[in-house]
Amino acid sequence: MxxxxxxxxxxxxxxxxxxxxxxxxxxxxxxxxxxxxxxxxxxxxxxxxxxxxxxxxxxxxxxxxxxxPVRLCVDVDAALLGEYSFGAGQGYPRLLYLTLNAVVGASFAHLGKVEQSSQAGLGHVAHLPIATSGPRCSCGRRGCINSLISLEAIQRLAQRCYQRAEENGSVSSLTRHGALNAHILAEEAMQGDPVALRIYEEIGRWLGAAVARYIGIYSPDALILGGSVLAANEVLFASIQSTLTMHVATITDRPVKIALARLSTDAALIGAxxxxxxxxxxxxxxxxxxxxxxxx
Ligand SMILES: [Zn+2]
Known part of the structure; x- marks a missing residue:
């Protein structure tokens, strides 16, 4: 130790x-x-x-x-508090934060107090089942958001897409890079690579389904999206944002602001x-x- x-x-x-x-x-x-x-x-x-x-x-x-005096704060909660106090979440009493890096994180706060209710499932929100027939997650259940769009899940999806592209006689530039990371994915999507675009489409789809569930449970005033995959590029974020806005409109009449996190990796340091x-x-x-x- x-x-x-x-x-x-x-x-x-x-x-x-x-x-x-x-x-x-x-x-x-x-x-x-x-x-x-x-x-x-x-x-x-x-x-x-x-x-x-x-x-x-x-x-x-x-x-x-x-x-x-020392305060400890779980990273995703700290990032949410940072955005609530000094970033994109300022002025929104009920704030939901979703982050997509190697794993998916999520947190909800009301008036700057992080929701700790195990009943509501927060703290385990990455394991909220979205698709019961989806891939098995590290928690043992199927179809958690974490098993659908974490970076590891994206790697698996990319492998399937490469195979399909090969069968169709096309080649993806993504294969040149070996292991994927958020910046490579965003760059290739911006260049119009079909597999990278397909992956972003899939991320938008699952994120939409997840956000629909979160909004049903927490009724947030704003949803902040952060993390290297979502925040890698503003153009790609804009396309995810419009998909999510459509999903939100089918669930609630209340306006829900959807914004990109503003403080980047500093959010958690500030929030803590x-x-x-x-x-x-x-x-x-x-x-x-x-x-x-x-x-x-
Ligand atoms: Zn899980």
């Missing part, structure tokens, strides 16, 4: 030293976590990329080490610190209120 954490602790030390050198007052440390937290939000539960940290009481450890800013502001606001109230 200590070995896995060591590089991160060194980076924090360096950052604190830098902040001190330029005269910044550090009010706390916010962490965006690529995994799950326990109900208290202070203990890591499962961190797939660093399993040696599973079940670690990270908040206690960091607070003791750095003598500062939002609560610390609020904590820091509140005591001074209370103090000001108590100064003002005797005169009122």
């Amino acid at each position: 200590a070995a896995s954490l060591e590089p991160f602790l060194r980076v924090i030390d360096d950052l604190l030293a830098y902040a001190g050198a330029i005269g910044w007052h550090v009010i706390g440390l916010g962490f965006s976590i690529p995994g799950t937290l326990d109900a208290t939000g202070r203990r890591l539960r499962v961190i797939p990329i660093l399993p040696s940290l599973n079940d670690l009481l990270l908040c206690d450890l960091l607070e003791a080490q750095f003598n500062l 610190s939002v609560e610390l800013f609020q904590l820091h502001r509140e005591p001074s606001q209370k103090a000001r209120a108590s100064l003002v109230s005797p005169q009122q």
Whole structure:
């Protein structure tokens, strides 16, 4: 465990030293976590990329080490809070955030409070079944959004499309690149590669079906789309946006704003610190209120 954490602790030390050198007052440390937290939000539960940290009481450890308040936030929740506070989600009380990278993430917040209800399925929203006859997902069920449009699912879809293209005597430029990533996919789609366009069409279709379910459950005022696949290119986003707008219109009369995330990868870093800013502001606001109230 200590070995896995060591590089991160060194980076924090360096950052604190830098902040001190330029005269910044550090009010706390916010962490965006690529995994799950326990109900208290202070203990890591499962961190797939660093399993040696599973079940670690990270908040206690960091607070003791750095003598500062620490907040942990699941990455997709942190990104949503970042967009709600400073990005594309500003001004929308009920905010749904969907991100598409290596896996699909989703989060919902009402007035900046992330919905934690296991009943509603949030926290597991990537495993909300969309197509019961779809491919089997890592969670054991079939047709979760994660099994349909994560980057891994897109690789499988690409393989099927290559085969079909070969059978039809055509060739896709995507095959030149080997493993796909979001930027290659977006670039080739912009060049008109039929397989890349077919993949985006498929993403739009499944995203539409998923969004229809999410909107039915959460009635968001706005849906923010982020992540490397969706945010790679504005033209492609515009085509997904119009597909989703059509889906939304068939489900609800309420307007639902569909927008591209604005803060990119910074969203999670900013969002993980939002609560610390609020904590820091509140005591001074209370103090000001108590100064003002005797005169009122
Ligand atoms: Zn699943």
